[in-house]
Amino acid sequence: MCEQYQRALKHFLRCPVSVDDSQALDLAIETVGSAKDEVLTHQLIDFLMGEADGIPKDAKYLFRLYMALNQYREAARTAVIIAREEQIAGNYRNGHDVLFSMCRELHKQKIKIPAEMANNLMILHSYILVKMHVKKGDHLKGARMLIRVANNISKFPSHVVPILTSTVIECHRSGLRNSSFSYAAMLMRPEYRNKIDAKYKKKIEAIVRKPDKSEQDETTSPCPYCKTELEDTELTCHDCKNSIPFCIVTGRHMIKDNWTVCPECDFPALYSEFKTLLEDDEICPMCSERIKPGSLKKIENVKPYLSPEETEEQ
Template identity: 45%
Template sequence: MAIQLPIEASREAFLLAERQDEMATFEAGLGDNGSPLACRRDQYRRIAKYYAAWHASGPEQRNLLANAARHYALCEEYPTALKLYLKVGEKEIDNAIEVVGKARSDALTHTLIDYLMGEQDNVPKDANYVYRLHKALGNYMQAAGTAHIIAKQEQEMGNYKQAHQLLFRTYQDLKSQKLALPQELWRRLMLLHSYVIVKRLVKAGSAHATRLRLVRVAKNIQQFPAHVVPILTSVVIECQRAKMPGESYQYACTLMKPEYRKDVSEQYKKKIENIVRKPPPEAESRDALEASLPCMYCGFNFAESQLDCLGPKSA
């Protein structure tokens, strides 16, 4: 329950807490609605100075410095709060981002960006912090651009779930703000989504849906450099099961290229070699082509696994 005290009584309570080293007890009695705004700010400022002084007089007690920063933020002294959070280090970056988001100051924004870029210690911080900073500032399109760069890096390292989660969260953020999703970001999200749900589709026995998404990924295999061979192997096997000899043959030939052949699992190598040795008749391949669907905008038919319509766009 918040304590509502006159300003002088509040100051006396603070001094008593300071003498008895009971600042945590004094803090617990404060509340947003317990005192007038001017009084609360004065209380937060005194507490901030108390923790800052304790830190300065003692050994490295970063939690005290973080407490000081938090109370400077509560009394809206954002430059001091940011300075102290950055002094504490990376563990307080999320709080530093919150401070800059509230301050909406170009100077503080540039200070934090310089820190994140490693201008102070030559150690660039996780790019996710830049993404969060743009969100805190309400710069959703800039945040989307940063998210796309991060997702691309994660995808190249084979961290597909992390990349997918980040892009899906970005999609939700943009949708909540009624902003359009950039085409490149949407395309990458769809490819990652096609990949991450394959295992579920296999377990569900959805052969057609599995093959469709694997072929879509295979057509964009350059975006999955860490797992080219396993992905294409799965495509060959699933296309065989789905009686799609043309596509199975196409990706089997890719796997037999010198740069990939050595990494093909022994479990499947012989089977893939046999597929390459016996190309399917042209008529059989043509009859087994995947289904085409009309574009919802221009009516042009294109392969079901394809993401982009290549036909003439309607005005």
């Protein structure tokens, strides 16, 4: 409080660090944030990395430190690491929320969101959408999102077999028989086979034994950059090579003349889909804020939301 930052930091770093939350570390971060002194900053970073006592501290402290110092790029890098750890541990909602708040912060600071961060958020969000669609009984939408998640299954190491199992079941149910067959075949690998829930084992084995490869092509809609027709859940245009923003309600690529954004978090959604969703559940699937159905506005000029591919500045 009397601006003797060096002494304050010394004392804070002497306090025992508890596993869950350390008030002393939060105060140390606040101290360094106010001091704006490079030596003190490095001293705290060394401490957080475990250079002093051989014990690296939870990455969330490093993230908070960078935020306190307004070093958003470093904070973003740390957020990606924290989210990855949450994801590996199977805490998908936490990983999602860390990435979401970071994207929001970067957006506020007008800093371009790193591609890896945007992509990880998209995959975690797709996983969250699966639950939402299946609960509503929209199995085809759920199946499409499960296919996306299953194609990134290495990012979900704690739940490989349950996710692949749901993919087989939901695809089968919604008539995507060929996809159902391919993921069922994947589940027959020796490392997965014995871990399949007994409830589904017979059904999955039957799907593999009698391959039914009928499957309707996915419906298409135009790329918002170049108007090429793309499958609804395709997020990279094969023609103009741009990556297309995804709809936070369906996970599909955005369409120019059906565009809205969440009034709270500013993430894009297909206008008609968001409107329908809010009729029975007034919660935004991205930011979890309550949204009044009347507050959605169709956006005519979508240019500010489209950023054609450019080389990323570091």
